[in-house]
Amino acid sequence: MVFLASGAFVFWIFLAMLPGMTREAAAQILERIALLLELKGENPFKIRAYKTGAEVVESYPGDIMQLAAEQKLSGIKGIGDALRDKLYEMATTGKLEFFDNLRAEFPETLFELFEVQGLGPKKIAALYAELGVGSIADLKRACESGEAAKLSGFGGKTVVKILESLAFRDEHASEFRVDQVYGLALAILEALRAHPAVSRAEVCGSFRRGKETVHDLDFLCATKKPEEVIADFVGLPMFEKVIAQGGTKASVYAANGVQCDLRAVSSKEFPFALNYFTGSKEHNVVMRQRALDQGWSLNEYAFTPVEGKAGPVIPAVHDEADIYRALGMDYIEPELRENAGEFDAAEQGHLPHLILLENLRGVFHNHTTASDGMASLLEMADAAQELGMQYLGIADHSKSSFQANGLSEERLRAQIAEIRELNEKFEGHFRIFAGTEVDILKDGSLDFSDELLSELDYCVASVHNVFNLPEAEMTRRIIRAMENPHVTMLGHVTGRLLLQRPAYAVNIPAIIDAAAETGTIIELNASAWRLDMDWRWWRLAKEKGVKCSINPDAHSTRGLEDVLYGVRAARKGWLTKKDVINCLPLGEVEKALMKGKIR
DNA sequence: GCCGTTTTCGGCCCGACTGTTTTCAGTCG
Numbered sequence: 333m334v335f336l337a338s339g340a341f342v343f344w345i346f347l348a349m350l351p352g353m354t355r356e357a358a359a360q361i362l363e364r365i366a367l368l369l370e371l372k373g374e375n376p377f378k379i380r381a382y383k384t385g386a387e388v389v390e391s392y393p394g395d396i397m398q399l400a401a402e403q404k405l406s407g408i409k410g411i412g413d414a415l416r417d418k419l420y421e422m423a424t425t426g427k428l429e430f431f432d433n434l435r436a437e438f439p440e441t442l443f444e445l446f447e448v449q450g451l452g453p454k455k456i457a458a459l460y461a462e463l464g465v466g467s468i469a470d471l472k473r474a475c476e477s478g479e480a481a482k483l484s485g486f487g488g489k490t491v492v493k494i495l496e497s498l499a500f501r502d503e504h505a506s507e508f509r510v511d512q513v514y515g516l517a518l519a520i521l522e523a524l525r526a527h528p529a530v531s532r533a534e535v536c537g538s539f540r541r542g543k544e545t546v547h548d549l550d551f552l553c554a555t556k557k558p559e560e561v562i563a564d565f566v567g568l569p570m571f572e573k574v575i576a577q578g579g580t581k582a583s584v585y586a587a588n589g590v591q592c593d594l595r596a597v598s599s600k601e602f603p604f605a606l607n608y609f610t611g612s613k614e615h616n617v618v619m620r621q622r623a624l625d626q627g628w629s630l631n632e633y634a635f636t637p638v639e640g641k642a643g644p645v646i647p648a649v650h651d652e653a654d655i656y657r658a659l660g661m662d663y664i665e666p667e668l669r670e671n672a673g674e675f676d677a678a679e680q681g682h683l684p685h686l687i688l689l690e691n692l693r694g695v696f697h698n699h700t701t702a703s704d705g706m707a708s709l710l711e712m713a714d715a716a717q718e719l720g721m722q723y724l725g726i727a728d729h730s731k732s733s734f735q736a737n738g739l740s741e742e743r744l745r746a747q748i749a750e751i752r753e754l755n756e757k758f759e760g761h762f763r764i765f766a767g768t769e770v771d772i773l774k775d776g777s778l779d780f781s782d783e784l785l786s787e788l789d790y791c792v793a794s795v796h797n798v799f800n801l802p803e804a805e806m807t808r809r810i811i812r813a814m815e816n817p818h819v820t821m822l823g824h825v826t827g828r829l830l831l832q833r834p835a836y837a838v839n840i841p842a843i844i845d846a847a848a849e850t851g852t853i854i855e856l857n858a859s860a861w862r863l864d865m866d867w868r869w870w871r872l873a874k875e876k877g878v879k880c881s882i883n884p885d886a887h888s889t890r891g892l893e894d895v896l897y898g899v900r901a902a903r904k905g906w907l908t909k910k911d912v913i914n915c916l917p918l919g920e921v922e923k924a925l926m927k928g929k930i931r
Numbered sequence: 932g933c934c935g936t937t938t939t940c941g942g943c944c945c946g947a948c949t950g951t952t953t954t955c956a957g958t959c960g
Binding site (some may be wrong): 337376377378379380381382384385410411412413414449450451452453454455456475482485486487488489490493507703704733734735737738774796798799902 | 932933935939942943945946947948949950951954956957958959960
């Protein structure tokens, strides 16, 4: 086994041999227990305890599974005796008998029903008990046959809503959010690069282009021993099933259902293959046409002279930049390759210097235990400093967001005081900005008074309810909020949850115009679920002079790291560090928070 | 099931909206 020479591979083998369980798997089991208990009509507080437990496991800053295995979980809020024992069992045996017994009562496919908008535990329980609906396929059949509409509590409109939700799901079948594949992609890449017979390796496709969702992962490697590399690739422990395996390419399914493809080429072919498999298709079409204009044909392996058309001598190509140079252009970053103006800019030398993760100096819009976050103010501040940030903006929910334990006026004032006090201790080398994520109410008014808002360093305004307004009304509602001089930023503009809930109806160009007029910053919510405002709008915003804030919307210390997804989206939206206010250092960012406002 | 604690059990997160009802249950945030 060639891979044995590689530290990364040994590491993966080691992981695969441990009897324990990853934190993600353990958190998922706790979540599923909560769902099944809901179906069984259990005590709602017990259910919540399992949900909270899942969140704690998911977001605990530290190796919680290791702690569980060593029986050192006492004192962690949300983990009591029962969950402690269950986590110990999972960490040491890799399974949980309680869960196995519980799930044996229901079909495995039942869980997918919870992903359907409009279906909750009660309706799912009724569908299962009355009609034996245990999967999405069953559900579709029951809705289309009219059976579902006859159930008590169901009706025509309910069924229409369910069918609409199913159609949305179908449209996005086999797509994955970037956070669902990110760690996997890096681990596979690391393993490939560590292979002694591999000289170069890269992830291609929509992942490399920074898309918000992907439907597979495409890997490319340069090697002189393709068959050997392919054989070792399909044997990696994170793969569950080999779909196809040949001399130069292979396709496999990873454990979470993502298809991963590997193609092996020679080092000479590598830049061409990298360019070709990165795409997009639309970008490639233009690339090939441009090559033809030079008298060359371009494919995934090389430039070749077109017969009968004496073009200039084909230059040597060592990397992708050489290909662009040969075609008379600057190097185009993968994120920009959508045939959306990048060729003109590359020809004229006008490509933007895209923002980098290391350009960020701080993070706005984060939650603490005061509302629905998992970490305290101090823990969040510590974590931000660990990430090299100079400042941290807190923006807990406002009082109307009951579900998120939104702060009352009194509690917010107390938090402001607490922040001021902490800042004294930082002595200027770090600062917490006191803010709020204030709800935009149905009529566009805000959930806190102007007087209270004026006491804050900044304010994010977001829509959290009444999503079904007509577009014009929703747009007016949001613009009214932006017109409030205390509103510094607009949070998650469309409320979309990728692959789960479509955006509500809102006129984005009108919002961008209003942002420009009122000096309101628009958030790029970096949560992989949202990535909202969408990258497709940022060039317009930038043209209008609207600034961006890449906001992790962190609900835990780990959540702060989501800024990396936001940076990917910002790069895809042509943004540079000059366009993003949280690239400004402490001492300058304060001015950006005031610009156009009366703070 | 967790938490807090005057250690033994009571309280735990509330309101709007929708659709099916005819006074309310379920879902969502």
